Structure formats: structure tokens, C-alpha cells
Amino acid sequence: xxxxxxxxxxxxxxxxxxxxxxxxxxxxxxxxxxxxxxxxxxxxxxxxxxxxxxxxxxxxxxxxxxxxxxxxxxxxxxxxxxxxxxxxxxxxxxxxxxxxxxxxxxxxxxxxxxxxxxxxxxxxxxxxxxxxxxxxxxxxxxxxxxxxxxxxxxxxxxxxxxxxxxxxxxxxxxxxxxxxxxxxxxxxxxxxxxxxxxxxxxxxxxxxxxxxxxxxxxxxxxxxxxxxxxxxxxxxxxxxxxxxxxxxxxxxxxxxxxxxxxxxxxxxxxxxxxxxxxxxxxxxxxxxxxxxxxxxxxxxxxxxxxxxxxxxxxxxxxxxxxxxxxxxxxxxxxxxxxxxxxxxxxxxxxx
Amino acid sequence: xxxxxxxxxxxxxxxxxxxxxxxxxxxxxxxxxxxxxxxxxxxxxxxxxxxxxxxxxxxxxxxxxxxxxxxxxxxxxxxxxxxxxxxxxxxxxxxxxxxxxxxxxxxxxxxxxxxxxxxxxxxxxxxxxxxxxxxxxxxxxxxxxxxxxxxxxxxxxxxxxxxxxxxxxxxxxxxxxxxxxxxxxxxxxxxxxxxxxxxxxxxxxxxxxxxxxxxxxxxxxxxxxxxxxxxxxxxxxxxxxxxxxxxxxxxxxxxxxxxxxxxxxxxxxxxxxxxxxxxxxxxxxxxxxxxxxxxxxxxxxxxxxxxxxxxxxxxxxxxxxxxxxx
Numbered sequence: 112x113x114x115x116x117x118x119x120x121x122x123x124x125x126x127x128x129x130x131x132x133x134x135x136x137x138x139x140x141x142x143x144x145x146x147x148x149x150x151x152x153x154x155x156x157x158x159x160x161x162x163x164x165x166x167x168x169x170x171x172x173x174x175x176x177x178x179x180x181x182x183x184x185x186x187x188x189x190x191x192x193x194x195x196x197x198x199x200x201x202x203x204x205x206x207x208x209x210x211x212x213x214x215x216x217x218x219x220x221x222x223x224x225x226x227x228x229x230x231x232x233x234x235x236x237x238x239x240x241x242x243x244x245x246x247x248x249x250x251x252x253x254x255x256x257x258x259x260x261x262x263x264x265x266x267x268x269x270x271x272x273x274x275x276x277x278x279x280x281x282x283x284x285x286x287x288x289x290x291x292x293x294x295x296x297x298x299x300x301x302x303x304x305x306x307x308x309x310x311x312x313x314x315x316x317x318x319x320x321x322x323x324x325x326x327x328x329x330x331x332x333x334x335x336x337x338x339x340x341x342x343x344x345x346x347x348x349x350x351x352x353x354x355x356x357x358x359x360x361x362x363x364x365x366x367x368x369x370x371x372x373x374x375x376x377x378x379x380x381x382x383x384x385x386x387x388x389x390x391x392x393x394x395x396x397x398x399x400x401x402x403x404x405x406x407x408x409x410x411x412x413x414x415x416x417x418x419x420x421x422x423x424x425x426x427x428x429x430x431x432x433x434x435x436x437x438x439x440x441x442x443x444x445x446x447x448x449x450x451x452x453x454x455x456x457x458x459x460x461x462x
Numbered sequence: 463x464x465x466x467x468x469x470x471x472x473x474x475x476x477x478x479x480x481x482x483x484x485x486x487x488x489x490x491x492x493x494x495x496x497x498x499x500x501x502x503x504x505x506x507x508x509x510x511x512x513x514x515x516x517x518x519x520x521x522x523x524x525x526x527x528x529x530x531x532x533x534x535x536x537x538x539x540x541x542x543x544x545x546x547x548x549x550x551x552x553x554x555x556x557x558x559x560x561x562x563x564x565x566x567x568x569x570x571x572x573x574x575x576x577x578x579x580x581x582x583x584x585x586x587x588x589x590x591x592x593x594x595x596x597x598x599x600x601x602x603x604x605x606x607x608x609x610x611x612x613x614x615x616x617x618x619x620x621x622x623x624x625x626x627x628x629x630x631x632x633x634x635x636x637x638x639x640x641x642x643x644x645x646x647x648x649x650x651x652x653x654x655x656x657x658x659x660x661x662x663x664x665x666x667x668x669x670x671x672x673x674x675x676x677x678x679x680x681x682x683x684x685x686x687x688x689x690x691x692x693x694x695x696x697x698x699x700x701x702x703x704x705x706x707x708x709x710x711x712x713x714x715x716x717x718x719x720x721x722x723x724x725x726x727x728x729x730x731x732x733x734x735x736x737x738x739x740x741x742x743x744x745x746x747x748x749x750x751x752x753x754x755x756x757x758x759x760x761x762x763x764x765x766x767x768x769x770x771x772x773x774x775x776x777x778x779x780x781x782x783x784x785x786x787x788x
Contacts (some may be wrong), residue, residue, distance in 0.1 A: 173733070187540075317749055318749060
């Protein structure tokens with residue numbers, strides 16, 4: 112008797128859990144959106160969207176790789192699924208290297224990457240017979256800024272930036288204090304003797320990672336330092352807060368994503384010298400051409416054999432090459448390619 | 463009579479003694495332990511208030527949409543929400559309950575009632591206790607090799623079929639991984655509950671001619687039920703809050719088209735996400751899009767409510783069973 116009551120109670124718990132779940136999902140059976148449609152019932156759901164979704168196209172796509180590119184691929188998925196709700200797409204972002212490991216073992220259809228594929232990774236792909244197309248989709252750029260009223264600085268070199276913001280800069284309060292380290296790295300060492308207030312993204316930010324990777328990692332490694340910034344600056348996850356900091360101090364230094372920096376008021380974008388090609392101003396043109404050194408290309412790598420076999424995947428990349436390049440890249444905060452570069456990428460995909 | 467007199471005298475003596483030398487150390491001790499209680503409660507209160515305040519913009523204006531929404535690329539999106547994670551977490555909870563509960567209780571009853579007390583059983587107990595303390599990432603790796611990839615070791619052991627059965631990076635793999643993670647906890651709590659069954663009850667059953675299995679069914683399990691259930695539900699709460707093992711078994715962080723209803727069992731072998739994964743993802747996305755900070759806080763509140771509901775169920779169940787047993 113007791114025992115059977117226990118069973119009743121146990122089923123009651125499981126049932127109540129299921130009820131909680133179904134209550135949460137209550138609105139979902141009558142919603143026409145892409146999300147409730149499983150692959151098992153193509154064409155059976157009704158829709159009240161402007162464009163009737165094309166339910167004929169189906170397939171599954173697994174995208175993994177860079178967490179920087181992840182939002183672009185996700186944005187393209189959202190737009191694409193409004194039209195083709197039965198193409199089931201999963202976008203993951205464990206990192207570029209992990210992404211290539213999965214891609215070259217044939218597990219993923221598309222690999223997002225914030226750098227070009229390495230030789231070792233390409234060898235791995237070749238060994239497993241994975242054929243792919245490399246498509247650049249956008250650019251991740253950084254703008255280095257100071258206050259608009261600061262006339263003393265026009266151009267900073269990578270050596271200067273390392274000396275000002277790297278781990279060895281901990282504690283310095285004047286731009287000139289960085290000259291010694293900058294000179295050691297081959298910089299000009301002519302920074303002015305002005306108070307230094309630094310504002311930048313916090314460690315949680317992808318912009319922080321990009322900055323460390325482009326500016327700090329290499330010299331820090333050579334000099335046996337940790338590849339990170341100095342800890343004593345004002346970090347923020349919110350670009351607007353960084354901007355307020357820079358406009359609030361006459362001799363400030365800061366960096367944010369280029370798309371944001373380019374539209375900011377009251378700040379001056381500094382020219383950047385990578386130590387080889389001289390000072391380059393940060394403009395959409397120099398970023399798109401790759402001349403401006405504080406930028407990196409963002410790629411997707413598409414498994415071409417899978418694209419040939421999977422119409423859903425093929426259509427998704429087609430869409431990526433259209434609305435993706437023209438709309439999604441800018442919407443999630445990255446720099447669009449130039450029209451010429453877009454045509455080139457589209458041509459590469461069409462081949 | 464004489465004893466009473468001595469007792470009274472002793473009591474008077476103590477009173478006189480403490481009155482003379484006031485109990486400073488005792489008072490101090492009481493203050494310190496009270497303070498530690500206040501500190502831990504205050505930290506919890508600050509955490510909850512802060513999280514709810516951070517997530518309020520989402521929760522107050524679009525709570526229902528937030529519960530019904532999915533992973534999106536931008537925080538300003540009508541469809542942003544946690545449904546996929548909520549379903550993933552609920553499924554993980556159900557899979558853990560369905561698998562870890564019977565296996566754990568069975569193992570506990572065997573160890574307590576059937577296993578001969580030898581050096582071996584002592585070693586097994588020790589191993590189980592140590593397993594309960596192994597970091598969850600390690601279980602994540604085990605899950606990766608056992609349920610997700612067809613690894614050579616487990617293929618060699620004849621367990622390669624597991625990865626095929628689970629569908630690889632699926633919610634089933636995640637649920638089973640977390641079931642293995644909480645299994646030692648379920649066994650230990652169930653063992654303690656079984657051990658607490660009065661010997662008189664067992665002997666009474668034997669005295670009435672019950673066999674061992676009848677005794678286990680009619681006496682031990684009903685008597686130990688509150689303890690076993692509490693332990694299982696607490697283990698489920700633990701499983702639902704884990705993020706690290708899920709990252710290893712391949713929970714999706716970016717986005718999923720598929721968003722099946724929770725009763726749709728075909729989703730079991732599909733790619734999935736879970737609430738802790740969504741929280742980690744949104745916290746890291748807030749650098750690109752600060753609005754995700756609010757969404758992450760709101761998702762934490764949803765997870766907290768879910769865990770609190772489960773713990774509440776555990777307490778209600780225990781009370782109910784104890785009353786019945788009483």
C-alpha cells in the first residue's frame with residue numbers, strides 16, 4: 112500500500128515537472144515561427160508572415176569555430192530561417208582552433224575563423240579528405256583613440272602601444288614613461304610628458320582579446336611577460352562608458368571596436384604604425400584594404416563536398432554571401448567588406 | 463532524595479560560578495557564529511537582489527516572451543529568450559532522475575543490505591565517497607569519451623555503441639553524463655537513508671516470515687523514501703546548475719534553429735543547449751553588446767527559480783513522507 116503511494120508520488124513529481132515545462136512552452140504550438148517546426152513535419156505548419164516561408168528546403172547545418180564570428184553566422188541563421196524554417200542550423204563558438212579541429216575531422220559544415228587556416232590545420236583537413244572554400248565575410252577592427260583636444264599625439268606605433276598598455280606599463284602615469292620600453296622595441300620613443308588615463312574593454316570582451324593578440328602577445332612573449340594588458344586601467348564592457356572616459360580626460364588613451372570608434376564624437380582616432388609600413392590612419396577604406404594594422408579578417412570555411420550534397424547548406428552560404436555580407440556583418444558590430452572585396456568573395460563562392 | 467539534593471547544590475554552584483566570572487568566551491563565540499550566519503545570508507541576499515535588479519529590464523517588460531524566446535545574435539530582439547535552455551535543462555533533470563535514481567538506490571540497498579562486509583566493500587565505499595568529490599570537468603571528459611565520441615578506449619571495452627545510441631552531441635549524452643556525475647551523491651544519501659531504518663522494523667518483518675526482498679520492499683524502501691527522494695532531488699538541482707561538463711559534451715552556445723517542445727522525445731538525440739550554457743554565452747557576449755548583461759541576469763533568475771522549485775519539492779516531499787511514516 113505504502114509502496115504504491117510512493118510510486119504515485121514519484122510520478123506526480125515527474126508530471127509536475129513536465130507541466131511546468133509545458134506551461135512555459137504553452138504559446139509555442141500556435142506560433143508560426145521557425146522555431147517550433149521540427150524536421151518531422153515539413154509543410155504542415157501555417158504561417159502569417161509576409162513572405163510565406165519556403166518549407167520545401169530542408170537539411171541540417173552545423174557551424175562551429177570562432178566566438179568572434181559566431182554572432183555573424185547566428186545573425187545570418189536568424190534571417191535565413193525566416194525564409195527557410197526547415198533548415199535546422201546549430202551555431203557554436205568554442206574558438207577558431209577548436210572549430211578547425213571539428214571541421215577537419217568532418218564534423219562541421221562551416222568553420223568560423225578569426226584568422227586564416229594554419230598550415231598544420233590545412234594538413235589535417237587534407238589528410239581527412241576535407242575540401243573547403245575560404246570566404247572572408249568581414250573585418251574586426253580596433254580604433255585607438257585619444258581626446259579630440261589632444262594635439263600632442265597623432266600616431267602611435269605597436270611598440271608605443273605595448274609600452275603604454277602592456278604588462279610592463281603597470282604603474283606608469285605619464286605617456287613619456289613608456290618611451291624607454293618603446294625604444295627597446297624599436298619605437299620612436301617620442302611620447303609627450305602628459306598624464307596618461309587609459310580606458311578600454313574589460314577582459315570579458317572579444318575586443319580585449321583582439322587587442323592583446325594583435326598588439327601585446329608578440330612582444331610580451333619575446334620579453335617573457337604575461338600576454339595581457341596592464342591591470343591598472345579603467346575597463347568597461349560598455350563602449351559608451353569607455354567613450355565617456357576618453358572624452359572626460361584631455362590626455363586619455365583608449366581603444367574600442369572600429370565600427371563604434373568611427374561614429375564616436377569628441378574623440379580623435381590615432382594613426383597606427385605596425386613598425387613596418389609607417390603611420391596609417393583608421394578609415395573604412397584602410398581597414399577594408401588591410402593597410403590599417405589593428406584589424407583582422409573574419410572568415411568562414413565551407414566544406415565544399417557537404418555543400419554540394421546538402422541543398423540547405425548551399426542555400427545558407429548563398430544567403431551569407433548576399434544579406435550576410437551586406438547586412439548581418441554590420442548589424443552585429445563588425446566592419447563590412449568593400450564592394451570590390453564582396454564581389455571577389457562572391458566570385459570565389461560561385462566557383 | 464539525596465541525589466536530588468546533590469543535583470540542586472550542583473546547579474546552585476554552577477550559577478554562582480558563572481555569576482562570579484562572566485562567560486566572556488562563550489558570549490564571544492555566540493557573537494562570532496551569529497556573525498558568520500549573517501554574513502552568509504547577506505552575501506546571498508546581495509547576490510539575489512543584484513541579479514534580479516540587473517535582469518529586471520527583461521523580466522518586468524517581457525517575462526513571457528523571454529521564457530518563450532531563443533538564442534539570438536542581438537540583445538534587442540523580440541525573440542530573445544531562454545526556452546531552448548529551459549527545455550534542455552528540464553530534459554537533463556528528467557534523464558538524471560530516470561537513470562541515476564534507480565541505479566543509485568539499487569546500489570545503495572545492495573551495499574547496505576546484501577554486500578558482505580569485507581575489505582572490498584570498504585574499498586568500494588571509499589571510492590564512491592571520493593567520486594563524489596571529483597571535479598565536474600572530469601566527468602565532462604568522461605562523458606565526451608563515453609557518450610559523444612567513439613573513443614578508442616571505450617570502443618575497446620565494447621562500449622562504442624553508446625556514442626551511436628546517444629546521437630553524439632545530444633541532450634541524452636548530457637543527461638547521462640550528469641547522471642554519472644551525481645550518481646555517487648545519490649548512492650551516499652540513499653545509503654544513509656537505508657542505514658537509518660531501525661533494526662526493529664527489519665527484524666519484525668523477518669519475524670513475520672518475510673523474505674529479504676520482501677523486507678526491502680515493504681520496510682526499508684518506504685521508510686527510507688523521504689531521505690532517498692530528498693537526496694535525488696538535491697542531486698538533480700546540482701546537475702541542472704552544471705555548465706563545465708555540458709561545454710565538453712558539446713552544448714551549443716551560439717544558436718539553434720531547432721526548438722522542439724519539451725515532450726517531443728525526438729529532440730533527445732539532437733543538438734541542445736542548457737540554461738547555464740546560455741548564461742555563460744550571454745555574459746561573454748556583453749562585451750560586444752552590453753544588453754546581454756541584462757539578458758544574462760534574467761537567465762540566472764530563471765535558473766534560480768527552477769532550482770528553488772526543485773528544492774522546495776524536495777522539502778515538501780520529505781515532510782509528507784515523514785508525516786506518513788510518523
